[in-house]
Amino acid sequence: MDYLESFSQWLMEDGKSPKTIESYCNDVKKFRLYLAEDGAGEQPLSRFSFVRYKQHLLDAAFKVSTINKKVNSLKVYNDYLESKGLVDDNYIQLRKDRVPIALGSEQVVEALTDAEVERVLAYIEDERKVSIRNRLIVHLLLYTAVRVSELVSIKVTDIDFIEHILIVRGKGGKVREIVIRKDLMMRIHHYLQGERQASKFHESPYLLVSQRSPKMHRGAVRDWLARISEDVGIKLHPHLFRRTCATLLLRRGVPIVTVSKILGHHSVDMTSKIYIQTSRKDKQDALDLL
Structure with missing residues (x-):
């Protein structure tokens, strides 16, 4: 089954913008590529595969903001899979799974004085x-x-x-x-x-x-x-x-x-x-x- 095409259509029907859809699909595509290279099987998403992928991103020293963006995309993907009956659980909880920002490293938003x-x-x-x-x-x-x-x-x-x-x-x-x-x-x-x-x-x-x-x-x-x-x-x-x-x-x-x-x-x-x-x-x- 072409999950990406169906996922993209689901996002479109939900009113997401083309840019948002492109961003979500790119993140899911990279996750699926990781699964293929890691030999994780045909299941589109599991708690085990998500945790492995998140650890891979941490080990590869991706920025926290980048990792959290990917986590968010996969949470939406999980929602899609569950709504279509392709998985039977919600494997990702943003509050628990997003990477916390270390104390003292709060982001300063760039703005003109x-x-x-x-x-x-x-x-x-x-x-x-x-x-x-x-x-x-x-x-x-x-x-x-x-x-x-x-x-x-x-x-x-x-x-x-x-x-x-x-x-x-x-x-x-x-x-x-x-x-x-x-x-x-x-x-x-x-x-x-x-x-x-x-x-x-x-x-x-x-x-x-x-x-x-x-x-x-x-x-x-x-x-x-x-x-x-x-x-x-x-x-x-x-x-x-x-x-x-x-x-x-x-x-x-x-x-x-x-x-x-x-x-x-x-x-x-x-x-x-x-x-x-x-x-x-x-x-x-x-x-x-x-």
């Missing part, structure tokens, strides 16, 4: 160096916290110019609304009425167009940010602005539930684990309050 945000914004205001479209890209990334894939997929019709609302279609087809700041809305108008209107793709349904395409590619966004990184003095990439937006909102006292909804996360736990930056300075400032 207020001063660095000001430096980036000051740089992009130079009209000789940065186009109106690229200036808009930075402001959209920073002030809506959209993913780069969501950014390039924004259509003009996704923007409510009266209510100042942006409709974002995220992972798994989930839709969320984001309120657009007044100054950001003005930048959108400026781009639509000027630089974009002069483009040969001005009738494209997508907000962001390029010189050669009616829809800007996310790779072009990454490449441009990488190119200006040296001038700005900061290594820039799209997800950095999403992290920065979330971190700055939380530091300004915005409830984590609200931030989670802006980011489009399915749970507050995901927001707290991935996007809250707790630096040494944050901890010292907290203790100084005592």
Whole structure:
């Protein structure tokens, strides 16, 4: 039986995004390759084979985050197998089987400081160096916290110019609304009425167009940010602005539930684990309050 093809279809029916499906299937494919090389038999999954594979990953010195990602993928695979009657038990428990992070090695989420945000914004205001479209890209990334894939997929019709609302279609087809700041809305108008209107793709349904395409590619966004990184003095990439937006909102006292909804996360736990930056300075400032 082709478990992978059936697993992929099951994920698709569950509303998972193509990227998520690809990630899960790649992890399962590597697990199955290990089983084949290890001579573990035809059974698609067992507690014994999972524990052996996890130990193999540990012995091979994979990063903890990588191992835990694979454990999560195999847990979903286990759910699929059990739902289809291909295994008769749930062999993987995330709370027990994920590799704990050692004390003292908590992850510090990368985010721009207020001063660095000001430096980036000051740089992009130079009209000789940065186009109106690229200036808009930075402001959209920073002030809506959209993913780069969501950014390039924004259509003009996704923007409510009266209510100042942006409709974002995220992972798994989930839709969320984001309120657009007044100054950001003005930048959108400026781009639509000027630089974009002069483009040969001005009738494209997508907000962001390029010189050669009616829809800007996310790779072009990454490449441009990488190119200006040296001038700005900061290594820039799209997800950095999403992290920065979330971190700055939380530091300004915005409830984590609200931030989670802006980011489009399915749970507050995901927001707290991935996007809250707790630096040494944050901890010292907290203790100084005592």
